[in-house]
Structures are given as structure tokens and as C-alpha cells.
Amino acid sequence: MSLMTTDEKANTTTSSESNDLREGFSEVKQDAQHVKEDLEALKQDATQLTSHATAQAIEAVKTGAKTAADVASTTGDRMKQAHSTMTEQVRARPTASVLIALGAGVMIGRVLAATRR
Numbered sequence: 001m002s003l004m005t006t007d008e009k010a011n012t013t014t015s016s017e018s019n020d021l022r023e024g025f026s027e028v029k030q031d032a033q034h035v036k037e038d039l040e041a042l043k044q045d046a047t048q049l050t051s052h053a054t055a056q057a058i059e060a061v062k063t064g065a066k067t068a069a070d071v072a073s074t075t076g077d078r079m080k081q082a083h084s085t086m087t088e089q090v091r092a093r094p095t096a097s098v099l100i101a102l103g104a105g106v107m108i109g110r111v112l113a114a115t116r117r
Contacts, residue, residue, distance in 0.1 A: 090097040
């Protein structure tokens with residue numbers, strides 16, 4: 001049987017603790033590397049998401065602008081057509097047009113005067 005001295009036991013314990021400490025540091029380094037890789041992947045995902053959202057917003061604005069331009073163009077065309085029709089009717093019946101306008105003005109004036117009292 002071999003007997004260990006106190007110094008040998010202390011060296012064995014210290015050596016064992018040193019190995020445990022190295023393994024612990026190695027695990028911490030590996031965990032830190034995994035966290036770093038996960039953060040990099042998260043950064044890339046966030047960048048792609050932002051890029052996609054920006055592209056979608058730009059496309060929505062373009063679509064909205066085109067729709068607004070189409071509505072404005074259609075409304076403008078209808079207003080020109082209504083003005084043309086009204087002008088033709090006034091030229092065809094100038095006296096009737098003046099009397100209708102005068103009657104409408106009198107009625108509007110009476111309504112406004114009644115609301116002021």
C-alpha cells in the first residue's frame with residue numbers, strides 16, 4: 001500500500017481543482033461564442049426584416065400615389081365634362097340660365113338671413 005503525504009494530497013487536490021477550473025473556463029468560452037453567433041444571426045434577421053419592411057412601405061406609398069393621381073385625373077376629366085355641358089346649356093338658353101341663377105341666389109340669401117336672426 002502506498003501512503004500519500006500531506007503535500008502529495010494537496011498537490012493532487014490543487015491539480016484536480018485546476019483542471020476543473022480550466023474546463024469551466026472552456027465551457028464559458030464556448031457559451032460566449034454561441035451567444036456571439038446567435039447575436040450575429042439576430043442582427044442579420046433584424047436587418048433583413050427592416051429592409052423588407054422598408055421595401056413594403058415604399059411600394060405602398062407608390063401604390064397610394066398612383067391611386068391618388070388616377071382619382072385626381074378622373075375627377076378633373078369629369079369636372080371638365082360638367083363645365084363643358086353647363087357652358088353649352090348657358091349658351092343655348094342664356095335668359096333662362098340668368099333667371100335660374102338669380103332665383104338660386106335669392107333663395108340662398110333668404111336661408112342665410114334666416115339663420116342670422
